[in-house]
Structure formats: structure tokens, C-alpha cells
Amino acid sequence: MSRAAGDSETAAAQARPGPAAGARRGRPRSTAVDSAIIEAVLRLIEDGVSIGELSMERIAREAGVGKATVYRRWSGKSALMLDVMRSLDAQSPALHGASVRDDLVALLEFLRRRGLAKRSSALMRTVVSHVQDQPELWAEYHDTVVRTRHEALLGVLRRGVESGEIRTDRDLETLADLFVGPMLARALLHEWKELPEGLAEDIVDTVLEGVRSRPQTAVG
Incomplete structure (x- = not known):
């Protein structure tokens, strides 16, 4: 074979599409x-x-x-x-931003419905019960799923503080725990307790009643 022909075949081979660098060989x-x-x-x-x-x-x-x-x-x-x-994870609810109360109810209703799902509850109870033996599993799930939802909740609470619906002298991390704690306790720790319709509204209204901004009384 002449050198020219060899060069031609080499160029043709280089022009043919091949697997991308690092691509996995074999069947998909x-x-x-x-x-x-x-x-x-x-x-x-x-x-x-x-x-x-x-x-x-x-x-x-x-x-x-x-x-x-x-x-x-x-x-x-x-x-x-x-x-x-992750396979049991569901899309978080859309928050419309018109009402802090409504957005808080939407977030807690999402947790309530997940708690009603037998598989989600069983899986999370199993993971929580073995969290000390599998700390890296919980940490990665927290970083990829839980943190996103927590930040969404904090965002709603910050908006409530800015709009005057929530007092400014309360720690938002503590408030977040007060909102989600009762729902998570029933779903994960006390699975025999019911998660009735209206529970999300009841929790939100109870907590908001305690942290709602109060009109200042004029000093006469």
C-alpha cells in the first residue's frame, strides 16, 4: 500500500464518528x-x-x-x-407567593400526603432507625433532597417577616421546625397516628397565631 493511500485511510478513520471520551462500552x-x-x-x-x-x-x-x-x-x-x-421523591408543590399562610399550608400538605404513602413512610422510618449505622446515606439524601425543601420553607418565612405577617424577633430555623415537626413526628415516629385532612391548615394556623406580628399599642 502506498503512503498516500495509507494516509487517506487514516484520515477517513479519524473522520468516522466514535464513542465519546470516557463513554461506557457495551449495551445501554x-x-x-x-x-x-x-x-x-x-x-x-x-x-x-x-x-x-x-x-x-x-x-x-x-x-x-x-x-x-x-x-x-x-x-x-x-x-x-x-x-x-430518590425514586420515592415527589415534585415539591408550586408556591404562588400571594399568601404566606397558603404557601406554608401547601408545603405541609405535601408532607402529609407523603406520610400517607405507605412506602415513603416505611422507607424513611427504616433509614432514620439506622441513621447512626449509615450516616453517609442520610447526609447525601439531606444534601440533595431535604435541604432544597428546607430552603423553600425558610424562603416563605423570610417573606412573612418582610411583609409583617411574622414577628422579627423569632429565629426562622426554630420556626421551620415548629411547622414541620408535628407532621414529621406523625409520619415517621408515631405512624399509628392519623394524618387527617385539614391537619396542615391546623398546624399552620396554630403556629402563626403565636408568631404573628401584633399591632403596637399607642402610649397615652
């Missing part, structure tokens, strides 16, 4: 398999299996796949559990 990852594995974890948790009792082998058997299939997708149990928790 199956979303159906991903879902089957996550579904298997949820079933095991619903059946009362703790995080400590879960193993990648047991998860693979429950999902009907090989252990290698699970490890190709997740490096370990913590990484898998994080995706399981």
Missing part, C-alpha cells in the same frame, strides 16, 4: 432492570427487612437478576439505597 443500561432492582428493595423494606439485613445478594435474588447486574449499576448498598429513596 436497561431502565427496566433498574426499576426491578429498586422495586425489589422497596418490597423487602415493606416486609420489614432492615437496612442492616439487606445485602446485594438478597436484593439481586428478589429482583430476579444476578449479583453482578446490581454491582454494575451501584458500587454498594449505600449508593443503591440513595437511588431507592
Whole structure:
């Protein structure tokens, strides 16, 4: 082969599209398999299996796949559990901004409905009960999911302070705990307690009554 012909073939090869740098070779990852594995974890948790009792082998058997299939997708149990928790995450409610009270009710109603979902409650109770054994799992979930919702709540409270609906002499972090604490306690710690309709409104109105700005009395 002449040098010119060789150069021509080299240029043609370089012009052909190839995998991007760092691209994974092989067949595309199956979303159906991903879902089957996550579904298997949820079933095991619903059946009362703790995080400590879960193993990648047991998860693979429950999902009907090989252990290698699970490890190709997740490096370990913590990484898998994080995706399981995210799979139950729902879109936060839209906050319209017209009323601080209405936005607070929307945020708490979102928590109430999540608490009514058996899987969400079972999963979170399991994670909380093992948080000391799996601190990195909770920390990553907190940083990627919980923090966003907490900041949304603080934003509403700041708006309430600016509009004069909430007193300026109260710590907003403490106020945030007062609003969400009763709902989380029922959903996670006292699951036998009901989460009736109207609970979000009742919590919001009770807390707001205590922190609402008071008209100053003129000194005569």
C-alpha cells in the first residue's frame, strides 16, 4: 500500500464518528432492570427487612437478576439505597407567593400526603432507625433532597417577616421546625397516628397565631 493511500485511510478513520471520551462500552443500561432492582428493595423494606439485613445478594435474588447486574449499576448498598429513596421523591408543590399562610399550608400538605404513602413512610422510618449505622446515606439524601425543601420553607418565612405577617424577633430555623415537626413526628415516629385532612391548615394556623406580628399599642 502506498503512503498516500495509507494516509487517506487514516484520515477517513479519524473522520468516522466514535464513542465519546470516557463513554461506557457495551449495551445501554436497561431502565427496566433498574426499576426491578429498586422495586425489589422497596418490597423487602415493606416486609420489614432492615437496612442492616439487606445485602446485594438478597436484593439481586428478589429482583430476579444476578449479583453482578446490581454491582454494575451501584458500587454498594449505600449508593443503591440513595437511588431507592430518590425514586420515592415527589415534585415539591408550586408556591404562588400571594399568601404566606397558603404557601406554608401547601408545603405541609405535601408532607402529609407523603406520610400517607405507605412506602415513603416505611422507607424513611427504616433509614432514620439506622441513621447512626449509615450516616453517609442520610447526609447525601439531606444534601440533595431535604435541604432544597428546607430552603423553600425558610424562603416563605423570610417573606412573612418582610411583609409583617411574622414577628422579627423569632429565629426562622426554630420556626421551620415548629411547622414541620408535628407532621414529621406523625409520619415517621408515631405512624399509628392519623394524618387527617385539614391537619396542615391546623398546624399552620396554630403556629402563626403565636408568631404573628401584633399591632403596637399607642402610649397615652
